[in-house]
Amino acid sequence: MSDAHNNDDHGGELEPVEPIADPGLPEHTWRPTDVDPAKEKRAERQVAGFFGLSAICTFLFLVAYFTLDIGDNWHVIAGFGASTMALGASLGFALLFIGVGIIHWARKLMADHEMVEMRHSARSADEDRETTLQALNDGLEESGIGRRPLIRNSLLGATGLLGLPAIVLLRDLGPLPGDKLEHTIWGQGTKDKPMRIVRDGIWTPILASDLEIGDLVNAQPDALKNPERYGIDPIEVEGIPLQVHKSKASLVLLRMNPDDITPGKDAKGNSRENWDVEGIVAYSKICTHVGCPISLNERTTHHLLCPCHQSTFDLADSGKVVFGPAGRPLPQLPISVDAEGYLVAQSDFDEPVGPTYWERDYYDRW
Amino acid sequence: MTAGDMTKVATTNGTTPSAPAKGANKAGAIANWADERLGLGTTMKKNLRKVFPDHWSFMLGEIALWSFVVVLLTGVFLTLWFDPSMTEVHYDGSYDPLRGVEMSSAMASTLDISFDVRGGLLMRQMHHWAAHIFIASMMIHMLRVYLTGAFRKPRELNWVIGCLLLLLGTIEGFTGYSLPDDLLSGTGVRAADGFMKASPVVGTYMSFFLFGGEFPGDAIIPRFYVMHILLIPGILLALIVAHMLLLVYHKHTQWAGPGRTEQNVVGYPMLPVYAAKAGGFFFIVFGTIALLGGLFSLNPVWKYGPYDPSKVTAGSQPDWYMGWPDGLLRIIPAWETHIFGINFSWNVMLPILVAPPLLLMVLIALPFLEAWITGDKREHHLLQRPRDVPTRTAIMVALMTFYGLSWAAGGNDIIAIKMHLSINQITYFLRGAVFIGPVIAFMITRRWCISLQRHDEGKLLHGYESGVLVRSPDGGYAEKHLPLAEGTAYTLTARDRDLTPETVEEIEASGLAGRQVRLRKLRAKLQEKFYSDNVQKPTAEELHDAQHHAEHELHELESQIENGPNRHGPTPGH
Numbered sequence: 001m002s003d004a005h006n007n008d009d010h011g012g013e014l015e016p017v018e019p020i021a022d023p024g025l026p027e028h029t030w031r032p033t034d035v036d037p038a039k040e041k042r043a044e045r046q047v048a049g050f051f052g053l054s055a056i057c058t059f060l061f062l063v064a065y066f067t068l069d070i071g072d073n074w075h076v077i078a079g080f081g082a083s084t085m086a087l088g089a090s091l092g093f094a095l096l097f098i099g100v101g102i103i104h105w106a107r108k109l110m111a112d113h114e115m116v117e118m119r120h121s122a123r124s125a126d127e128d129r130e131t132t133l134q135a136l137n138d139g140l141e142e143s144g145i146g147r148r149p150l151i152r153n154s155l156l157g158a159t160g161l162l163g164l165p166a167i168v169l170l171r172d173l174g175p176l177p178g179d180k181l182e183h184t185i186w187g188q189g190t191k192d193k194p195m196r197i198v199r200d201g202i203w204t205p206i207l208a209s210d211l212e213i214g215d216l217v218n219a220q221p222d223a224l225k226n227p228e229r230y231g232i233d234p235i236e237v238e239g240i241p242l243q244v245h246k247s248k249a250s251l252v253l254l255r256m257n258p259d260d261i262t263p264g265k266d267a268k269g270n271s272r273e274n275w276d277v278e279g280i281v282a283y284s285k286i287c288t289h290v291g292c293p294i295s296l297n298e299r300t301t302h303h304l305l306c307p308c309h310q311s312t313f314d315l316a317d318s319g320k321v322v323f324g325p326a327g328r329p330l331p332q333l334p335i336s337v338d339a340e341g342y343l344v345a346q347s348d349f350d351e352p353v354g355p356t357y358w359e360r361d362y363y364d365r366w
Numbered sequence: 367m368t369a370g371d372m373t374k375v376a377t378t379n380g381t382t383p384s385a386p387a388k389g390a391n392k393a394g395a396i397a398n399w400a401d402e403r404l405g406l407g408t409t410m411k412k413n414l415r416k417v418f419p420d421h422w423s424f425m426l427g428e429i430a431l432w433s434f435v436v437v438l439l440t441g442v443f444l445t446l447w448f449d450p451s452m453t454e455v456h457y458d459g460s461y462d463p464l465r466g467v468e469m470s471s472a473m474a475s476t477l478d479i480s481f482d483v484r485g486g487l488l489m490r491q492m493h494h495w496a497a498h499i500f501i502a503s504m505m506i507h508m509l510r511v512y513l514t515g516a517f518r519k520p521r522e523l524n525w526v527i528g529c530l531l532l533l534l535g536t537i538e539g540f541t542g543y544s545l546p547d548d549l550l551s552g553t554g555v556r557a558a559d560g561f562m563k564a565s566p567v568v569g570t571y572m573s574f575f576l577f578g579g580e581f582p583g584d585a586i587i588p589r590f591y592v593m594h595i596l597l598i599p600g601i602l603l604a605l606i607v608a609h610m611l612l613l614v615y616h617k618h619t620q621w622a623g624p625g626r627t628e629q630n631v632v633g634y635p636m637l638p639v640y641a642a643k644a645g646g647f648f649f650i651v652f653g654t655i656a657l658l659g660g661l662f663s664l665n666p667v668w669k670y671g672p673y674d675p676s677k678v679t680a681g682s683q684p685d686w687y688m689g690w691p692d693g694l695l696r697i698i699p700a701w702e703t704h705i706f707g708i709n710f711s712w713n714v715m716l717p718i719l720v721a722p723p724l725l726l727m728v729l730i731a732l733p734f735l736e737a738w739i740t741g742d743k744r745e746h747h748l749l750q751r752p753r754d755v756p757t758r759t760a761i762m763v764a765l766m767t768f769y770g771l772s773w774a775a776g777g778n779d780i781i782a783i784k785m786h787l788s789i790n791q792i793t794y795f796l797r798g799a800v801f802i803g804p805v806i807a808f809m810i811t812r813r814w815c816i817s818l819q820r821h822d823e824g825k826l827l828h829g830y831e832s833g834v835l836v837r838s839p840d841g842g843y844a845e846k847h848l849p850l851a852e853g854t855a856y857t858l859t860a861r862d863r864d865l866t867p868e869t870v871e872e873i874e875a876s877g878l879a880g881r882q883v884r885l886r887k888l889r890a891k892l893q894e895k896f897y898s899d900n901v902q903k904p905t906a907e908e909l910h911d912a913q914h915h916a917e918h919e920l921h922e923l924e925s926q927i928e929n930g931p932n933r934h935g936p937t938p939g940h
């Protein structure tokens with residue numbers, strides 16, 4: 001059968017093994033513990049010994065639990081706490097000793113005769129298959145499902161329609177995107193109060209003269225701490241809304257020699273030459289790849305690197321991608337100074353920030 | 367079933383029915399009570415003494431099973447304190463560097479578990495270690511099953527279940543990793559948001575629906591929580607039960623050897639030896655995880671701080687099992703297509719939305735592909751050595767190479783720093799290597815397997831190399847070969863001969879036409895390739911002749927030893 005050419009017939013039993021006849025199971029050999037009562041007793045004591053050691057470890061666990069402090073002691077012993085270490089070690093050994101004991105018992109003392117069991121094909125017997133098939137046919141016949149297509153099809157159709165409620169019910173999982181991804185809070189500055197750019201963390205406004213060439217500053221819109229100044233309800237910049245704003249509005253400022261800047265074009269095709277203030281440029285901190293905050297600055301080249309997948313952007317050249325998987329330049333924020341000399345945004349970004357999405361370019365109203 | 371000779375087994379087992387003790391009576395009464403209600407006698411008749419074969423590699427699946435149990439136990443403990451809410455609170459627990467800092471309740475409760483619940487940090491770290499071990503052991507178990515051919519009929523469905531377990535385990539790991547809402551996991555969730563947005567047509571909607579609005583919103587942690595502690599564990603548990611039931615129904619595969627055939631299964635009975643070994647092993651896995659959890663810190667979220675969309679830790683990396691798509695994401699060129707105001711982000715879609723599902727499909731399809739190519743529809747219960755099916759082994763090594771290179775790409779920044787290479791060079795190299803590497807690995811593996819087969823054949827036909835060199839009177843040297851022990855020789859030959867592919871003439875003579883013929887020709891060609899250059903085991907005749915010849919040679923050598931200058935040479939057994 002092995003050389004049968006008709007491959008469709010390769011069901012059924014396997015050929016008997018050749019060329020060497022099966023010598024059969026090797027003879028069983030007795031273990032020392034089977035024949036020597038002293039060894040047997042010793043193994044028995046060893047097993048019980050393991051269980052005893054386990055009990056001691058469990059006791060140590062309890063002692064550690066009630067005596068070792070956690071709380072402010074979290075840093076003792078290599079920075080992660082005496083309690084954790086003692087509990088882990090005692091629990092670990094308590095469990096291991098039980099495991100080792102049981103396996104030792106099985107190896108040394110339980111019968112070690114191998115047994116032989118015959119296999120059966122997964123397939124049921126022909127007779128059973130026939131009976132089952134018959135039952136199935138009888139049942140289907142009696143239901144008349146084959147003879148009454150009208151019933152069958154209308155049932156299928158009606159049940160299928162029930163998928164719709166299942167999908168529709170999920171509608172309220174979240175609001176529709178609308179134009180939320182197109183706007184950031186930078187756009188909420190007004191003519192007389194343009195949105196100030198403040199240092200992230202300490203929230204102080206920035207004078208152009210504060211930055212030296214080569215300085216990189218993480219910045220945020222002033223409205224996140226001073227909403228009233230821009231006529232924004234404070235509720236809108238607290239808690240979750242604050243996180244939402246930050247995930248779009250985060251900014252990096254970099255001061256470079258103004259001559260190094262190659263001004264690009266904005267979304268409408270106009271030059272970006274007035275988007276910087278004396279060599280200070282502002283770019284979105286949110287990577288256009290999948291949205292990590294960009295953080296690493298190569299001082300000599302004006303290149304900014306995203307730590308997630310190493311996309312590198314050239315801030316002297318419209319945020320162009322010079323390396324890595326990101327498909328679009330970093331959006332640039334046009335900036336100027338207000339009456340008091342602080343850096344402010346001229347307007348919102350002129351394109352959506354953050355990761356690319358399907359309908360992103362569709363918004364040509366920028 | 368043979369019960370075997372038990373006469374000498376340690377008396378502690380009480381093999382002879384001793385005078386019924388009190389305990390036994392009670393046990394009998396309970397068994398009777400249960401049987402009269404559940405009919406356990408019939409169901410348990412076969413199963414209590416069901417035979418399980420033994421081999422170290424059969425333990426890999428057990429590690430996965432037991433680490434899943436540990437993950438369930440520790441996970442339930444964590445739920446008692448964990449608060450899956452994104453409401454911002456001021457942390458006021460014991461960890462002073464973060465006291466007063468604003469963070470989500472999820473993060474604050476994770477810190478409470480770590481610093482204000484005794485044993486809490488241990489449980490968190492055990493949970494995370496067990497999760498790593500769960501996923502790693504599933505992967506290695508899967509390699510074992512594939513490389514030994516244990517996936518063949520009738521076990522294909524268990525292979526499919528195994529693939530789904532791996533998928534679900536990975537998703538479960540990702541949702542769990544995201545729960546503490548720390549800076550590192552938040553960065554991962556942000557990336558997931560970017561992946562979703564890259565999906566064609568519905569991307570933004572998916573993102574807004576999942577996050578309950580704009581990223582990050584306040585819904586993602588509670589929703590991940592439900593998936594993490596209810597939905598996915600429920601499915602995992604159901605699949606694991608199905609996996610085990612099928613295992614029992616099919617009976618375990620075994621390695622060929624004297625007395626171990628396709629028709630039987632040889633090993634220890636479930637009760638007591640197998641149950642004791644498996645049960646003992648549970649404690650070993652559990653204990654090891656407890657030691658790891660106590661002694662090796664993992665995911666110290668307090669060092670990363672709470673999630674803030676404007677911050678990131680350098681060297682951000684997902685848990686290792688998410689590393690390979692992340693690697694592809696890093697090395698793919700910046701392909702995006704912008705037409706008609708829509709955007710195709712190939713740079714995200716290909717590595718994240720296409721490659722992992724594709725690899726999963728390939729994995730699921732492997733058994734069916736092989737069976738189609740070989741046309742083998744027989745049941746198989748004896749395992750195969752990887753070398754005996756070179757093409758299959760080579761396919762898996764190729765896939766492993768692809769996986770490994772993609773995974774390495776996920777650490778390209780670390781490799782660049784550690785090895786002082788430029789990240790650009792590494793990226794360009796890996797772009798080529800993920801395609802060429804697997805091909806080279808495939809070819810080397812196939813050849814290697816075939817040469818191992820030749821080596822086996824040599825041992826069968828000419829005996830094994832005894833290491834004894836003999837010098838003949840005319841000055842030449844020969845190595846003394848000794849015949850293999852009968853059991854060893856039998857084991858080497860206890861494998862199938864490869865099936866012979868159909869020939870073109872046969873297919874044409876079959877009278878079929880059109881698509882069917884083309885398909886059969888394709889199959890015949892693939893089959894030819896699949897088996898080509900394999901070494902078949904010798905026939906009885908070949909073996910006989912060769913042994914005869916070898917005996918003759920051995921005789922010669924031995925007489926030389928007797929007479930010649932070799933008399934001092936070691937000749938064991940003389």
Ligand code: HEM
Binds near residue numbers: 448493498500599664
């Ligand atoms: C295969 C199954 C599972 C895997 C792979 C898994 C994985 C993880 C991981 C990696 C974490 C992050 C731990 C950390 O903070 O370092 C986690 C957290 C958590 N898991 Fe699971 N888990 C699993 C099953 C479960 C189950 C069944 C439950 C509960 C019934 C559970 C409850 C939790 C809870 C409450 C947390 C958050 C607590 C914290 O992070 O401190 N997990 N899980």
Ligand code: FES
Binds near residue numbers: 287291306
């Ligand atoms: S998120 Fe910045 S490179 Fe991927």
